[in-house]
Amino acid sequence: RTALKGELLRIALDAADRAGTFLRDGRPEDLAVAATKSSAVDVVTEMDIASEKLITGLLAEARPEDGVLGEEGASVEGTSGVQWVIDPLDGTVNYLYGLPSWAVSIAARLDGETVVGVVYAPMRGETYRAVLGEGAHVNERPTRVRPAPEFAQALVGTGFGYLAERRARQAEVIRHLVPEVRDIRRGGSAAIDLCDVALGRLDAYYERGLHPWDYAAGDLVAREAGALTGGRPGEPVSPELTLAAPPGLFEPLQARLEALGAWHD
Ligand code: IPD
Numbered sequence: 001r002t003a004l005k006g007e008l009l010r011i012a013l014d015a016a017d018r019a020g021t022f023l024r025d026g027r028p029e030d031l032a033v034a035a036t037k038s039s040a041v042d043v044v045t046e047m048d049i050a051s052e053k054l055i056t057g058l059l060a061e062a063r064p065e066d067g068v069l070g071e072e073g074a075s076v077e078g079t080s081g082v083q084w085v086i087d088p089l090d091g092t093v094n095y096l097y098g099l100p101s102w103a104v105s106i107a108a109r110l111d112g113e114t115v116v117g118v119v120y121a122p123m124r125g126e127t128y129r130a131v132l133g134e135g136a137h138v139n140e141r142p143t144r145v146r147p148a149p150e151f152a153q154a155l156v157g158t159g160f161g162y163l164a165e166r167r168a169r170q171a172e173v174i175r176h177l178v179p180e181v182r183d184i185r186r187g188g189s190a191a192i193d194l195c196d197v198a199l200g201r202l203d204a205y206y207e208r209g210l211h212p213w214d215y216a217a218g219d220l221v222a223r224e225a226g227a228l229t230g231g232r233p234g235e236p237v238s239p240e241l242t243l244a245a246p247p248g249l250f251e252p253l254q255a256r257l258e259a260l261g262a263w264h265d
Contacts, residue, residue: 001110005131008082008108008116013129015058016104016120019051019088023095023104024122026050031096042162043092048072051088051104059084071213083109087213090119091189100124105191107216117217117224119191128195130217130224136198145226146200148248149182154203156253157185157193161209166265170208173260180256190242194218197244198225204245204253208263215242230254232263 026047033043052072059068060076067078070086084106089095091102100123108116115132128143130136136143156177160167178184185202187193190210196202198221205222219229219237228250231241241263245253257263 004082004110005115005134008110009118009129009131011059011062012084012106012108012116012118013127015055016106016118016127018058019055019104020120020122022054023047023051023089023102027095027098033096037162039162039164041093043096044072045089045092045096047095048089048092052086055086055088055104055106069212071211081111083112085109085114085212085216087191087217090191090214091187094188099188101187101189101192103189103191103195105213105217107220109216114216114220117220119195119217119221121189121192121195124192128198128218128221130198130221132220132224134224136221136224138195138199143199143225145197145222145246146203148246148250149203151249151252151256152181154181154245154249154253155183155185156181157187157196157202157205159186159188159190159193159207159210161207163209166209169261169265173257173262176260177256190214191218194222194229194242194244197227197246198222204243204249206241206243206253206257206262208241210239210242212239219244233258 034046056074065080067083068076087105095102103121117130119128193205222244227244229244231238
């Protein structure tokens, strides 16, 4: 198992590096929206699609028996017990506008459990990686969460989905939270937000409505850096709610989000 995790980490680092470099160096000046998905503001560019092709090609070459789940439609059943969960470009809207906060996110699950997570943020020159039970690293340095502040001193990251009704609910939750904490950040890449908790650049992060490819790698990085992660009380992170914070902040934030009905549409 240890050798397998090492192999999966090497493959994930290599694929994230190649895709991130391709996205950074190949971004067309006149990049346009290629298609929309769940709503008119849920966009995909030709670069999301090309990045997913590049990554799935590398994975298929290295480990042809593995399953794959990708944001842009990659879906392979697999027979090895390993499943790759990939977001070939997390933070597509930032990328489209030339904002730097976007990343390639690649996680490997073994029999349903995430064992490797890699998030490469090319414009930051940083790769965040974690192996289950072996800690989290930024580039080659180990990283730990920031100790929990008082609730009122917490810098909390969040994000908004693409559906208008859901956004209206999310705005309602934020309306209550803003005056209760230090401040709110909306970075635009869930994978980076989760890693920012691992780096101590955010005290906490939560979002309703993410997909597994948005959170799979970042969730492991945050946990291996000492964060608690979860969804509704007693549940793991899920599309319903993704929450990451150090012990001592996680519990009151989860309780506050429950009181505010954060996972109701
Ligand atoms: C999005 C980003 C964003 C989050 C959205 C995600 P995408 O992913 O992670 O920060 O708020 O919910 O869908 O579409 O850029 O891969």
